[in-house]
Amino acid sequence: xxxxxxxxxxxxxxxxxxxxxxxxxxxxxxxxxxxxxxxxxxxxxxxxxxxxxxxxxxxxxxxxxxxxxxxxxxxxxxxxxxxxxxxxxxxxxxxxxxxxxxxxxxxxxxxxxxxxxxxxxxxxxxxxxxxxxxxxxxxxxxxxxxxxxxxxxxxxxxxxxxxxxxxxxxxxxxxxxxxxxxxxxxxxxxxxxxxxxxxxxxxxxxxxxxxxxxxxxxxxxxxxxxxxxxxxxxxxxxxxxxxxxxxxxxxxxxxxxxxxxxxxxxxxxxxxxxxxxxxxxxxxxxxxxxxxxxxxxxxxxxxxxxxxxxxxxxxxxxxxxxxxxxxxxxxxxxxxxxxxxxxxxxxxxxxxxxxxxxxxxxxxxxxxxxxxxxxxxxxxxxxxxxxxxxxxxxxxx
Numbered sequence: 412x413x414x415x416x417x418x419x420x421x422x423x424x425x426x427x428x429x430x431x432x433x434x435x436x437x438x439x440x441x442x443x444x445x446x447x448x449x450x451x452x453x454x455x456x457x458x459x460x461x462x463x464x465x466x467x468x469x470x471x472x473x474x475x476x477x478x479x480x481x482x483x484x485x486x487x488x489x490x491x492x493x494x495x496x497x498x499x500x501x502x503x504x505x506x507x508x509x510x511x512x513x514x515x516x517x518x519x520x521x522x523x524x525x526x527x528x529x530x531x532x533x534x535x536x537x538x539x540x541x542x543x544x545x546x547x548x549x550x551x552x553x554x555x556x557x558x559x560x561x562x563x564x565x566x567x568x569x570x571x572x573x574x575x576x577x578x579x580x581x582x583x584x585x586x587x588x589x590x591x592x593x594x595x596x597x598x599x600x601x602x603x604x605x606x607x608x609x610x611x612x613x614x615x616x617x618x619x620x621x622x623x624x625x626x627x628x629x630x631x632x633x634x635x636x637x638x639x640x641x642x643x644x645x646x647x648x649x650x651x652x653x654x655x656x657x658x659x660x661x662x663x664x665x666x667x668x669x670x671x672x673x674x675x676x677x678x679x680x681x682x683x684x685x686x687x688x689x690x691x692x693x694x695x696x697x698x699x700x701x702x703x704x705x706x707x708x709x710x711x712x713x714x715x716x717x718x719x720x721x722x723x724x725x726x727x728x729x730x731x732x733x734x735x736x737x738x739x740x741x742x743x744x745x746x747x748x749x750x751x752x753x754x755x756x757x758x759x760x761x762x763x764x765x766x767x768x769x770x771x772x773x774x775x776x777x778x779x780x781x782x783x784x785x786x787x788x789x790x791x792x793x794x795x796x797x798x799x800x801x802x803x804x805x806x807x808x
Contacts, residue, residue, distance in 0.1 A: 525617035525709070525721040530639025532631070532738045535701075535730025535777035536752045542780065543747025544695045546653035546683035553699055553780045555657040555681040562593045564658025565678065573666035581672065584710045585662055587613065587720050588674040591708065595641035596680050597658075602651055604643040604741055615714060615721040629740040636739035639725040642680065642702055645741040646687060652697040653683035667709070673723070676706045686746045698747040701777070702729040734774035 542549065550556060558564055567585045572578045591613050600606035607626050614622055622640055629637040637643065644650065660678025667673050680702045705726040714720060729738060731745045733752050745752075 525615040526723060527621050527634055528618065528625075528639060528722050528725065529633060530636050530725040530727070531633065531773070532636050532638050532725075532727045532729070533773045533775055534732045534734050534736060534738045535728055535775045536734045537731035537745060537749065538751050538776050539779045540751065541698050541731050541745050541747050541749045543698050546655075546697050549683060549697060549699050550657060550681070553681065555659070555679075555699070555701075558657035558659040558679075558681065560655045560657060561597055562589070562658075565589050565592050565660065565662070568662055568664070573672070575669040576666060576672055580712075580715055581664060583715045583718070584672045584674050584708075585664060587710065587715075587718055588662060588676055588706075588708050590718075591720055591722075592676060592678060592704075592706075596678070596702070596704065597656055599651065599654060601641055602643055602682075604646050607641065610641050613719055615719050618721060631737055631739040638727060638729070638738050638740070638742060640722065642704070642729075643741050644682075644684065644700075645743045648687055648741075648743040649684040649700070649746075650687045651682055652685040657681040670711055672710045672715075674708045674710070674720075676704070676708070679703050684744050696747055698731075698744065699780075700729070700731070700742065700744040702727065702742070728775060730775070730777040 542552075550558075567582075567589065570578055570581050570585070572581060576584075591610070594609040594613060595601060598606070598609050601609055607622075611619065611622060621634065625635040625637045625640055629635055658678060658680055660676065663675045665673050665675070682700045682702070683697045684700045685697045706722060707724040709721040709723050711721075727738075729742050731749070732738065732743050733745065735752075736743045
């Protein structure tokens, strides 16, 4: 008996089950459920829709469509869910990018090259005979009696962040400044004039040429005084008699612009020295030599990362030494018992060629131990006021 869909004359010979085999083999795994229909990318128009002029047979389904022309439910289809997920991921990535940009603002590149050092070094002549004795006794009878020994006298101030620099960056700047003071004022080899590398490694590379010239060919031109960079004694004149140098002073910091921190140092270093020549010095042949150093060090972010400094200015007073001696190369302390000097500074020839000595004519008088200074010491960096000859000056305790 024929079934609907069979050919009128039956199935031709030589052809297999045809539709039966196709239905059984090819379509067995295909399930035309609701999800399958909704997932179709093409949808066939109805017969009425196809009757229109130039009408197409099918239309493409949008990814937002829930499929079918039947009633829509509140649950989106799989395509809609994928689209919403994609939009959500894009929005999340954009929000993260904005958030990271606000939390990590663009750091501007470091500033230009470091400025050259500007230094002023003033010798202090004694007003009375230079006291002599044992180092311990000399310290006990001087304003340095209460000073700390060595690096312990260089204390850091309370730290707080600035507008553009964190607490950690401020601490780094202060610690580098302290390292510079220790290496340039307390290192025995530096004091003896036999080494300069401990100071050199702490300087910005842009200042190394100026530093090297100051060490090899020192000059009192305000730019190339070796004693502007560090403390060292003329090995032919004096040597350190006691390694326990007395130190007292302050450190301060300030943000000068969004890319730079400055540290201002103001310290007094008191050394016990003895003559370097002649017979071995007696136990009571030492004397005190005092150096007041006011330094201005600048740090950009690159300097902080590399643990180095830019020495912008140095204002130095040191004595007792003769005003006639040039302190640019090294300090030449007057020995114990030397009387007050009446010899003025070395003469300056305005007609001489070359670079004049900018500190020529600058000389002060060292007040006797235990006396109060007649005037406040200069508070500014190298551009501060100088001390005229004849005015008593003593380093502040």
